[in-house]
Amino acid sequence: EVQLVESGGGLVQPGGSLRLSCAASGFTFSSSWVSWVRQAPGKGLDWVAAINRDGSEVHYVDSVKGRFTISRDNSKNSLYLQMNSLRVEDTAVYYCARNAWWGQGTLVSVSS
Amino acid sequence: DIQMTQSPSTLSASVGDRVTITCRASQSINNWLAWYQLKPGKAPKLLVYDASSLESGVPSRFSGSGSGTEFTLTISSLQPDDFATYYCQLYNGRFGQGTNLEIK
Numbered sequence: 001e002v003q004l005v006e007s008g009g010g011l012v013q014p015g016g017s018l019r020l021s022c023a024a025s026g027f028t029f030s031s032s033w034v035s036w037v038r039q040a041p042g043k044g045l046d047w048v049a050a051i052n053r054d055g056s057e058v059h060y061v062d063s064v065k066g067r068f069t070i071s072r073d074n075s076k077n078s079l080y081l082q083m084n085s086l087r088v089e090d091t092a093v094y095y096c097a098r099n100a101w102w103g104q105g106t107l108v109s110v111s112s
Numbered sequence: 113d114i115q116m117t118q119s120p121s122t123l124s125a126s127v128g129d130r131v132t133i134t135c136r137a138s139q140s141i142n143n144w145l146a147w148y149q150l151k152p153g154k155a156p157k158l159l160v161y162d163a164s165s166l167e168s169g170v171p172s173r174f175s176g177s178g179s180g181t182e183f184t185l186t187i188s189s190l191q192p193d194d195f196a197t198y199y200c201q202l203y204n205g206r207f208g209q210g211t212n213l214e215i216k
Contacts, residue, residue, distance in 0.1 A: 034204065047204075
């Protein structure tokens with residue numbers, strides 16, 4: 001059974017940084033593309049970033065390019081999202097995803 | 113980047129109606145597509161994966177079809193609990209714009 005467990009969310013001021021982590025199990029992590037998606041309060045679903053199997057290829061939604069960095073450690077079955085220069089509009093529940101399956105999410109709140 | 117186009121953006125229907133939502137990819141994505149249901153205050157719910165496989169526990173009135181660039185989600189007989197917003201998503205990629213299914 002695919003399991004994805006996010007951590008690292010919290011309250012941060014605009015301009016601040018956070019690093020999200022995702023612990024994966026139940027599948028061969030090193031063979032899988034994985035990604036981050038988010039849902040802002042009362043809003044729809046947004047794809048944020050994706051990374052290929054060995055980390056050599058990454059993709060970002062335009063609104064986070066230059067501020068967020070997706071990475072992975074296959075030796076630890078872990079996915080990360082380094083979020084810098086956070087904005088109020090980045091407030092959302094962030095989900096780690098592998099294909100159709102997501103974790104339970106971690107809340108990131110950006111507010112002064 | 114592969115773009116996902118979902119239609120309609122709003123769909124008005126009645127209990128018992130059969131409804132279909134369409135999702136088109138800007139290039140072939142094989143069957144790498146999922147459908148989700150979104151309700152206020154709740155986590156997104158996976159309905160269909162691999163374009164046509166029903167997630168465990170999802171009522172059989174939901175079905176997905178398609179491959180390549182064109183996909184559909186069909187609800188065969190709308191129930192009151194089905195009025196929600198629906199999204200398609202390319203695996204590890206973009207979502208469609210969403211379809212708000214409302215009561216007529």
